Amino acid sequence: MNGYERKRSARRLAFGLGLSLCVATWTPSSGIAQTYAIRGGTVHTLDGVPFVGTVIIRAGRIVEVGPAVRAPEGAEIIDATGRHVYPGMFDAVTQLGLTEVGQVAVTNDSREQGFFNPQLQAATAVHPSSEHIPVARANGITHAMAVPQGPAGGIPGQASLLDLDGWTVEEMEVDPGAAMVVNFPTMQTREFNRATFSFRERSFREAKARYEKNLARLDRWLEAGRQYRKAGQAVSRDLALEALARVAAGEQKVLLMANGERTIRNAVAWAEHQRLDFVLAGGKEAWKVADLLAEKHVPVILSQTQSMPSGDDAPYDEAYANPGKLYAAGVKIAFATFGSANSRTLPYEAAMAVPFGLPHDAALEAVTRNGA
Numbered sequence: 001m002n003g004y005e006r007k008r009s010a011r012r013l014a015f016g017l018g019l020s021l022c023v024a025t026w027t028p029s030s031g032i033a034q035t036y037a038i039r040g041g042t043v044h045t046l047d048g049v050p051f052v053g054t055v056i057i058r059a060g061r062i063v064e065v066g067p068a069v070r071a072p073e074g075a076e077i078i079d080a081t082g083r084h085v086y087p088g089m090f091d092a093v094t095q096l097g098l099t100e101v102g103q104v105a106v107t108n109d110s111r112e113q114g115f116f117n118p119q120l121q122a123a124t125a126v127h128p129s130s131e132h133i134p135v136a137r138a139n140g141i142t143h144a145m146a147v148p149q150g151p152a153g154g155i156p157g158q159a160s161l162l163d164l165d166g167w168t169v170e171e172m173e174v175d176p177g178a179a180m181v182v183n184f185p186t187m188q189t190r191e192f193n194r195a196t197f198s199f200r201e202r203s204f205r206e207a208k209a210r211y212e213k214n215l216a217r218l219d220r221w222l223e224a225g226r227q228y229r230k231a232g233q234a235v236s237r238d239l240a241l242e243a244l245a246r247v248a249a250g251e252q253k254v255l256l257m258a259n260g261e262r263t264i265r266n267a268v269a270w271a272e273h274q275r276l277d278f279v280l281a282g283g284k285e286a287w288k289v290a291d292l293l294a295e296k297h298v299p300v301i302l303s304q305t306q307s308m309p310s311g312d313d314a315p316y317d318e319a320y321a322n323p324g325k326l327y328a329a330g331v332k333i334a335f336a337t338f339g340s341a342n343s344r345t346l347p348y349e350a351a352m353a354v355p356f357g358l359p360h361d362a363a364l365e366a367v368t369r370n371g372a
Contacts (some may be wrong), residue, residue, distance in 0.1 A: 034059075037071030041080025046087060046365060055085055086364065088142030091346050092301045092371035093255070093281055093336035096133055096144050097126030097162070097172075100340070111149040111156060116221055118247070119239035120157035122146040123176040126169050136343040137164045143372065144343060145178060145336075147255065153185035153214030155221065158243070159255055179255040179279070180247045184267040185214035186260065215270065222248045222274055247276065254278040259303075259310070261288040268298055281336070284310045287322045290329035299332040301371065305352040306345065317356055323366065324357025333362075334371035 038055040045065060053067035056075070071077055100107035109125040126146055136144065142164055150156025158177040166172035189207045191200045202210075225244030228235065246252040258267040259282040268289075271278045280286065281301040286293060293300060302323055309318045326333050335349045350363040358366075 035072060035075040036078055037075040038078045038080050038085055039071060041083045041085040043085045044087070044364060046361075046369060050084075086140060087368045089140045089346055089367045090334075090369075090371035091136065091141050091144040091336055091343050091367075092334045093147050093159075093303075093338050094144045094343050095146070095149075095338070095340040096136060096164070096343055097128065097130050097146050098122060098148070098340065100127070100130055100132070102341075115151060115154035115217070116240065117148075117150070117157045118155045118180060118221075118243040120148065121160055121176045122148045122157060123160035123162070123169055123173055126160065126162065126172070128166060128168055128172060130340070132340045132343060133164050135341075136346075139344040139347065141343055141346055143174070145255075147181055147338075150181070150183055152183050153211075153218065154183050155218075155244075156181050156183065158252075177243075177252065179253045180243070181255045182218070182257065182278075184256055184258045184263060184270070185211050185218070186263050187211040218270075219274075248274070250275060250277045252277070255281050255301075257281050259284040261285040264289050265292065268292065268296055272296070282338075283326075284319070284322070286331070287318070287325040290326050290331055293326065294330040299334070299370075300326060301334045301336050302326075302349075302366075303336065303338050304342070304345075305335070305349045320352055320356040323350075323353040323363075327358055327362050332370060333366050335363075335366050336371070 036057045038057070040052065040054075042050050043053050043055060043065060044050045051067045053065065054069040054071060055062060056064040056069060056072065095110055098108070098110040102108065109127075110122075112120060123146065125148075144162050144164060145159045146162055147159040148157040157180075159179045159181055160173065161175040161178040162172045163174055164172065187207050187210075189202050189204055191202065192198075193200055221244055225241050225246075225248045228238060228241035229245040229249065243252075247254060254271065254276045256267050256271055256276075256278045258264045258280060264280065264283065264286060267280065279299045279301060280293070281303075283300040283302050286300050286302070292298075305319045305323060307319045309316060315321070323333055323335070335346060335353075337343045337346055337349065346367055350358075350367045354360055354363050
């Protein structure tokens with residue numbers, strides 16, 4: 001994954017053709033190596049000014065890119081004249097492969113019972129034949145993170161990095177334990193009861209007590225992971241504590257889910273206190289703490305920009321302007337859809353932010369190498 005961060009990384013990625021063109025390249029699952037020449041399109045490499053040129057793909061890898069590159073003999077020519085050629089897009093938080101039809105329970109396998117399942121990896125539940133995967137791929141999304149779900153204040157498991165081209169989970173897996181998911185607890189006086197489909201109001205004192213209880217429970221789990229590693233061979237193997245030991249030692253990145261201003265402030269302070277290697281995910285009100293996030297060098301994976309404001313008093317353009325405000329403050333951002341059927345909308349989430357302050361090139365980076 002470090003290749004996404006290097007200066008010339010975009011030229012090593014499989015190219016997706018944004019909105020207007022879709023190319024099928026060779027992969028191990030197809031079994032046949034083929035050379036393609038994508039010619040005449042405006043090529044965006046994220047490494048300088050776009051140019052009209054040619055991209056050569058051989059055996060599933062980009063081998064040459066440039067304005068004067070000539071197609072090798074025997075290559076299949078793809079005419080991209082008048083179109084734009086982009087790097088493959090990366091949906092940093094999704095339910096791809098975990099959810100098919102939201103209202104049909106037997107097609108959903110995105111969560112396990114209980115608050116703490118750090119040993120579980122989302123890849124074990126991914127359904128490679130999901131109809132949502134080829135739809136996302138056809139719109140330029142080549143890689144995604146399948147992220148398990150769980151209650152606030154819990155650790156639902158590990159997010160899995162997937163290549164969206166593959167017949168089996170083994171072919172799709174890039175890193176089954178790419179990040180540990182931590183749903184940071186919130187302090188809310190209103191709670192939705194799934195059993196009765198109604199809301200329950202509680203006092204602020206009760207809400208605060210519950211928040212502190214959930215936070216203390218997270219602390220105990222991480223401390224248990226540290227003690228487990230110290231104990232070594234003296235204790236029997238515990239997969240949950242083994243996974244948490246890696247997190248506590250900073251050996252595995254944490255995907256820290258938080259949306260509200262207060263929740264984000266508390267989450268950042270907690271993660272720093274625990275010395276975690278973390279990325280904030282969600283960030284609906286991150287614009288309110290942009291300076292803090294920039295100061296602490298906290299990257300943010302943003303949820304959908306095509307959404308409603310977070311509250312009755314929030315500005316109408318809150319979700320649209322959020323990415324631009326974070327970028328202007330110096331915060332590194334990436335976009336994600338946090339869903340399955342809507343993963344195909346990833347380029348539109350970025351596009352929606354451009355008229356509201358996010359530069360075009362920054363938007364492109366936020367759906368490609370920043371997410372990676």
